[in-house]
Amino acid sequence: MTEHGILSSEVIVVATKNAGKVKEFEHALRKLGKKTASLLDYPQIPDIIEDGDTFAANARLKAKTAGEALGVPVLADDSGLRVEALNGEPGVYSARYAGEGAADSDNNAKLLRQLDLQLANNEKAEIKLLPDGSRLLSKAQFVCALALYDPATGDFVEAEGTVEGMITDKPHGSGGFGYDPLFWLPSLNRGMAELTKEEKQRISHRGDALRQLLPLLEQA
Numbered sequence: 001m002t003e004h005g006i007l008s009s010e011v012i013v014v015a016t017k018n019a020g021k022v023k024e025f026e027h028a029l030r031k032l033g034k035k036t037a038s039l040l041d042y043p044q045i046p047d048i049i050e051d052g053d054t055f056a057a058n059a060r061l062k063a064k065t066a067g068e069a070l071g072v073p074v075l076a077d078d079s080g081l082r083v084e085a086l087n088g089e090p091g092v093y094s095a096r097y098a099g100e101g102a103a104d105s106d107n108n109a110k111l112l113r114q115l116d117l118q119l120a121n122n123e124k125a126e127i128k129l130l131p132d133g134s135r136l137l138s139k140a141q142f143v144c145a146l147a148l149y150d151p152a153t154g155d156f157v158e159a160e161g162t163v164e165g166m167i168t169d170k171p172h173g174s175g176g177f178g179y180d181p182l183f184w185l186p187s188l189n190r191g192m193a194e195l196t197k198e199e200k201q202r203i204s205h206r207g208d209a210l211r212q213l214l215p216l217l218e219q220a
């Protein structure tokens with residue numbers, strides 16, 4: 001069995017500019033004895049236009065663009081939220097749901113507005129309550145597509161992970177990033193933003209995708 005290029009290197013480059021993702025990759029890769037670099041360390045690489053129709057296509061796009069620019073194997077993450085009552089929205093548009101360059105707070109506010117509109121028109125909608133009085137508005141799923149691109153071979157190694165939960169109408173917790181404060185985990189009876197990094201990695205879409213990807217890298 002040969003070790004894939006990326007696993008023999010001390011530093012793993014992740015093609016992301018999202019500081020929240022960087023912290024999660026640092027946490028996960030530190031356990032493998034690896035350091036993490038990200039596109040925040042390479043400002044000369046221009047913004048990558050994520051125009052794929054799927055999370056996987058966008059992950060490949062980011063990994064290939066950065067891998068070709070840097071000449072080393074690069075890992076990319078494209079992820080987002082699918083909300084059942086919104087027919088899977090915001091999906092691949094999660095980062096720009098409230099517009100290009102939107103802050104997490106803008107995207108969260110738009111998510112609650114859209115759910116309000118949708119549920120007001122839906123008499124069949126069943127709203128559950130948490131003990132603190134906040135409402136569970138809809139089933140939802142986080143998805144994370146990971147792609148590793150090796151510019152030496154032109155090959156990709158890919159994996160996709162998910163986690164199921166519910167959208168709450170009030171934020172819970174101050175950890176994580178993005179939509180985490182509105183993502184409730186009924187199985188744990190806690191919000192995603194209430195988990196430690198270790199706990200989030202154990203149950204999250206990103207942790208799931210990484211656990212699938214690592215054995216594939218060892219075999220590649």
Ligand SMILES: O=P(O)(O)OP(=O)(O)OP(=O)(O)OC[C@H]1O[C@@H](n2cnc3c(O)ncnc32)[C@H](O)[C@@H]1O
Pocket residue numbers: 015016017018021050077078079080081094095096104107142176177178179180204206
């Ligand atoms: O493309 P890069 O540079 O990696 O950074 P980004 O923030 O634009 O990342 P994506 O294009 O993959 O968009 C992901 C969106 O989904 C959200 N998201 C992804 N993973 C999440 C997580 O673990 N918790 C909460 N929100 C998450 C995130 O806040 C973005 O709005």
Ligand SMILES: [Mg+2]
Pocket residue numbers: 050095
């Ligand atoms: Mg992005």
